[in-house]
Amino acid sequence: MRLEDTLNKILIVDFGSQFTQLIARKIRELGIYCEIVSHKKIEKFTKFEKNIKGIVLSGGPLNVYESKKVKFNNKILKLGVPVLGICFGHQIISKAMGGSVRSSKHREFGLAEVKESKKSKLTKNFFSKGKNNVWMSHADQVTKLPKNFKIIAQSINSKMCIIENVEKKMFGIQFHPEVSHTIKGKLILKNFIFSICKLTKNWSSRDQKKKLINEVRNSVGNSKVICALSGGVDSSVVAKLLSNAIGKKLTCIFVNTGLLRKDEEKQVVNTFKKRFKINLIYVNAENLFLSKLKNVSDPEKKRKIIGNLFIKIFEKYANKIENVKFLAQGTLYPDLIESKSVTGSQTSKIKSHHNVGGLPKKMKLKLIEPLKYLFKDEVRKLGLELGLSNEIISRHPFPGPGLAIRMPGIITKEKIKILKEADNYFIKSLKDNNLYDKIWQAYAALLPVKTVGVMGDNRTYEYLCLLRAITSEDGMTADFFQFNKSFMQSISNQIVNNIRGINRVVYDVTSKPPSTIELE
Ligand code: XMP
Numbered sequence: 001m002r003l004e005d006t007l008n009k010i011l012i013v014d015f016g017s018q019f020t021q022l023i024a025r026k027i028r029e030l031g032i033y034c035e036i037v038s039h040k041k042i043e044k045f046t047k048f049e050k051n052i053k054g055i056v057l058s059g060g061p062l063n064v065y066e067s068k069k070v071k072f073n074n075k076i077l078k079l080g081v082p083v084l085g086i087c088f089g090h091q092i093i094s095k096a097m098g099g100s101v102r103s104s105k106h107r108e109f110g111l112a113e114v115k116e117s118k119k120s121k122l123t124k125n126f127f128s129k130g131k132n133n134v135w136m137s138h139a140d141q142v143t144k145l146p147k148n149f150k151i152i153a154q155s156i157n158s159k160m161c162i163i164e165n166v167e168k169k170m171f172g173i174q175f176h177p178e179v180s181h182t183i184k185g186k187l188i189l190k191n192f193i194f195s196i197c198k199l200t201k202n203w204s205s206r207d208q209k210k211k212l213i214n215e216v217r218n219s220v221g222n223s224k225v226i227c228a229l230s231g232g233v234d235s236s237v238v239a240k241l242l243s244n245a246i247g248k249k250l251t252c253i254f255v256n257t258g259l260l261r262k263d264e265e266k267q268v269v270n271t272f273k274k275r276f277k278i279n280l281i282y283v284n285a286e287n288l289f290l291s292k293l294k295n296v297s298d299p300e301k302k303r304k305i306i307g308n309l310f311i312k313i314f315e316k317y318a319n320k321i322e323n324v325k326f327l328a329q330g331t332l333y334p335d336l337i338e339s340k341s342v343t344g345s346q347t348s349k350i351k352s353h354h355n356v357g358g359l360p361k362k363m364k365l366k367l368i369e370p371l372k373y374l375f376k377d378e379v380r381k382l383g384l385e386l387g388l389s390n391e392i393i394s395r396h397p398f399p400g401p402g403l404a405i406r407m408p409g410i411i412t413k414e415k416i417k418i419l420k421e422a423d424n425y426f427i428k429s430l431k432d433n434n435l436y437d438k439i440w441q442a443y444a445a446l447l448p449v450k451t452v453g454v455m456g457d458n459r460t461y462e463y464l465c466l467l468r469a470i471t472s473e474d475g476m477t478a479d480f481f482q483f484n485k486s487f488m489q490s491i492s493n494q495i496v497n498n499i500r501g502i503n504r505v506v507y508d509v510t511s512k513p514p515s516t517i518e519l520e
Contacts, residue, residue, distance in 0.1 A: 057089025
């Protein structure tokens, strides 16, 4: 039996809201295990299950009054466990319990003020002086209060903004407590979980570690597992977790493409082979990658060449290991949700850069994805719990094609060397100035342009270095980071004075969109 099946949990019914994952994240941050299930797949949860201690109905883009679109199984409201409806979920509860929902005359998107009408366990300490600012995102509203429900709070455009039926343990909120713009929004989830559902904390990185190690042991048995180690956060955590679980039955393959950050390969070998004593095959394929990329400047061609060659090399080394049945991957919960395998909702496809995704089919390997129920911040905590260093755990994301896509134009050994140095100066400066952890991703790029400069009494004609540093939540949108002048001056001086080949530094001040984070 999976350990999750023995844990008390909150079930989140997803109606396709862009914030559903945030609800799950907030609940897990509160130390409670929860699962997301699509509203289309709630059939199996309509019978009383003792581990489900509370249900949250998410928001969503649908209308409750167009009944054909929403075939919601009301049985889930009758399990006797507390239910919290958020936005669309609030409207679902209202309609199911005999209220009415109509299109609003005034739609509310963004910040709104709500006023307390009545005290409730759900909103304990939420209001200050009877008011609070919350984040709304709705075009419909509850227009008739369901029978035996009471109004807890109202906004100008939503008279039934928070409602409850204490006896039936049902609560509805028109705004979104899960988003950070709702002041003290997490408190509502906290009150729901601890005071109303009466749960006690059951979800910590230590519990997760034990649970995952057991699971891996059970599913792997006596077989062997291979893992493509890149040195990034996810694959590092997977490798260490598997090593703790199955020791020498794990083999990691690390391919040095020559396009990594300065000394990255040394760090990986030192950490995983020397320190953790993990079976690690180190493949130095620098020259091979360089020769295949010779004179290639088209970004898509670069990506394809690198991706294909990586798979070929990985396959060659993996095939040498006998009795391999599993390929370990660092798939995370958001990836599953995006690829709709968890919730069945219609959102975007998994990103193409899950580099070894094509392998299991070809190599007839089963996938083992121990992190697939975790969010990135949970993976980081788990990594620390497993003894990985803060340096590895808090590393900025790095793309599979590496420096190749931070060097528009053709790739040469000389350019790679210059770029590694520039990037290293930049990242080191960020760390020295306590800026690294405030930035989501930062890197240096080498532009295929030479410009004139003057150093001493000599004319120089050298490359242009571009620096990019962004803030972001998830890499889907981003804004450039605002450095102060002295930092910019200092990093520009360091790069130009110390690296032969660069005589000018520029800073990228575009957001995403319209730009992307990487240059290619
Ligand atoms: P863009 O440039 O699309 O990048 O705004 C968004 C995030 O994805 C990373 N990225 C990649 N990661 N393989 C990867 O593993 C890739 O091919 C790839 N392309 C972009 C990028 O670094 C940023 O974090």
